Amino acid sequence: MNAISDVIQNRPAPLREFDQIYMKAGDMVLQAEQIARWADKKHLAFIGDGDAISICCVYLKHRGILPYGPDKVTVFDFDERMCKSVERFADAERLVSLSSVLYNCLDPFPGPTDFDCFYTNPPWGASNQGESVKVFVERGMEATEYAGEGVVVIADDPELTWPKEVLASLHSCNVFLAPVSTGRRPTESLRIDDPVRLENFYGREKTPRVRYVKERARLDYGKAHESDYLLDLLETAE
Numbered sequence: 001m002n003a004i005s006d007v008i009q010n011r012p013a014p015l016r017e018f019d020q021i022y023m024k025a026g027d028m029v030l031q032a033e034q035i036a037r038w039a040d041k042k043h044l045a046f047i048g049d050g051d052a053i054s055i056c057c058v059y060l061k062h063r064g065i066l067p068y069g070p071d072k073v074t075v076f077d078f079d080e081r082m083c084k085s086v087e088r089f090a091d092a093e094r095l096v097s098l099s100s101v102l103y104n105c106l107d108p109f110p111g112p113t114d115f116d117c118f119y120t121n122p123p124w125g126a127s128n129q130g131e132s133v134k135v136f137v138e139r140g141m142e143a144t145e146y147a148g149e150g151v152v153v154i155a156d157d158p159e160l161t162w163p164k165e166v167l168a169s170l171h172s173c174n175v176f177l178a179p180v181s182t183g184r185r186p187t188e189s190l191r192i193d194d195p196v197r198l199e200n201f202y203g204r205e206k207t208p209r210v211r212y213v214k215e216r217a218r219l220d221y222g223k224a225h226e227s228d229y230l231l232d233l234l235e236t237a238e
């Protein structure tokens with residue numbers, strides 16, 4: 001749990017606008033164990049990863065907490081804060097097999113495309129018939145040239161109907177995908193700009209308008225920012 005807590009402390013504050021709703025600690029333990037086991041000794045691409053399951057898989061193996069895990073992991077995310085938090089953690093803990101690429105999945109996939117498998121926890125497509133899920137999964141498949149396995153986290157809650165909010169209480173599940181054929185099929189990766197595919201991408205009336213979320217440079221990264229708090233002084237100090 002302490003190793004997972006290190007990872008949680010490293011995550012940037014979530015932006016609800018882009019469907020960043022982070023997994024909680026207990027779920028992260030279960031998820032990291034399952035994904036590390038599934039991707040043992042593999043080269044694994046994450047298409048978006050605010051939860052930081054990528055870091056957990058590599059870190060838990062590195063610390064000897066799990067006996068298995070992927071050999072190499074790359075995170076593709078359009079939020080520079082995510083990418084940099086991955087890089088900072090990898091640097092601090094000397095995780096040489098972990099890296100990130102700033103990438104918006106509406107753009108052609110930048111490569112490389114020699115991954116063995118992919119993982120994605122996409123926007124759940126509540127208001128676009130799952131189209132946003134398809135976009136993220138498509139990029140994952142391109143990363144493996146349609147030859148690798150994949151895991152997609154999607155909504156799975158019989159108690160709730162879609163018009164209800166996709167918030168913390170919504171349950172989810174992992175869907176494991178396997179390719180029809182293991183022969184690699186490199187294909188031209190195309191930009192996604194069809195307005196029909198983009199409608200309600202991040203939820204009702206939330207069409208993509210941002211290419212990247214950029215990080216503001218700060219020297220005090222990881223410490224509370226002065227604008228977050230006020231000091232109410234002791235009388236003796238006034």
Ligand SMILES: C[S@@+](CC[C@H](N)C(=O)[O-])C[C@H]1O[C@@H](n2cnc3c(N)ncnc32)[C@H](O)[C@@H]1O
Pocket residue numbers: 014018019020021022023047048049050051052076077078079082103104105106121122123208
């Ligand atoms: C869509 S969120 C899904 C919820 C998940 N629990 C989380 O918060 O990470 C997953 C990741 O996808 C990233 N993401 C959102 N839109 C993206 C896009 N257009 N291209 C690439 N990554 C994107 C987010 O920054 C986030 O890290």
